[in-house]
Amino acid sequence: MDKKKSNIYENQQPDKGRIVGKRPGAKPGSVKIKAKRSNSGAAGDRNLRNMHTKVKTARGRKLSSTLWLQRQLNDPYVKLAKAEGYASRAAYKLIEIDDRYKLLKKGLRVIDLGAAPGGWCQVAVKRTGSTVDDIRIVGIDYLDMEPVSGAAILKKDFLDEDAPQALIDALGGEHPDLVLSDMAVPTTGHRRTDHIRTMALVEVALDFALKVLKPGGHFLTKTFQGGTEKTLLDLMKHNFISIHHVKPPASRDGSVELYLLAKGFKGHIKNNG
Ligand SMILES: C[S@@+](CC[C@H](N)C(=O)[O-])C[C@H]1O[C@@H](n2cnc3c(N)ncnc32)[C@H](O)[C@@H]1O
Secondary structure (H helix, E strand, C coil): CCHHHHCCEECCCHHHCEEEECCCCCCCCEEECCCCCCCCCCCCCHHHHHCCCCCCCCCCCCHHHHHHHHHHHHCHHHHHHHHHCCCCCCHHHHHHHHHHHCCCCCCCCEEEECCCCCHHHHHHHHHHCCECCECCEEEEECCCCCCCCCEEEEECCCCCCCHHHHHHHHCCCCCCCEEEECCCCCCCCCHHHHHHHHHHHHHHHHHHHHHHCCCCCEEEEEEECCCCCHHHHHHHHHHEEEEEEEECCCCCCCCCEEEEEEEEECCCCCCCC
């Protein structure tokens, strides 16, 4: 990639971990992936964008619910997901991240934490070529979801003590090349509480990834802008070759959601310091 064009700084010191930020010496910034039409037809289909649906405020419906409904009905990703058979608009976040960072390759094994309703599992199945006879994708969620052909789904809380082993067992005892976490707690509206609970999930997901990933593997997790504590980032820097903050176009501009991608697991867990 042409660094001048992309204005992305990459520190070339693999041992210390490489952070991709906006300028040298800056705190790790986020890479905003430009919206473009990918193979999947993601982002900005003209016809879909131009159809605007206005929702009337029904009696008994709160304004916030009306606005949410209106946004859903007019969201091009929601329409695309429906047209292309994805279980969620979230599928396009993984598609866009993967188009940029090339994480999913044929034959790789993937664990998907917080899988419901199944968009990421569908994308991972397609891009790894996982089949019912040779399952390479395992998802976990405590919510019910429709089955995804080519993936094994565990209906379980990832925080259960036996969840990590259950995931590896479902992967046929093999270790994953990629651990994905799109886990999110139901938001309370109280920013600090939501923040703490989300970061707790990131920590547990990272801990799991460090224990199970194959050397050279990658870890992708949902986080919050400005939310990743230094100790957590340091732990990632110690254990992966490069760290990237990514905001895919499918992640709504107004949301504080951000993805943290750690590439190239060094192979044995290193603690901070
Ligand atoms: C944003 S959704 C994931 C969307 C998914 N990536 C897709 O493409 O359809 C977040 C999911 O995380 C799940 N989740 C949150 N905490 C969890 C936990 N402790 N164990 C399992 N699933 C969890 C929620 O139930 C929710 O379904």
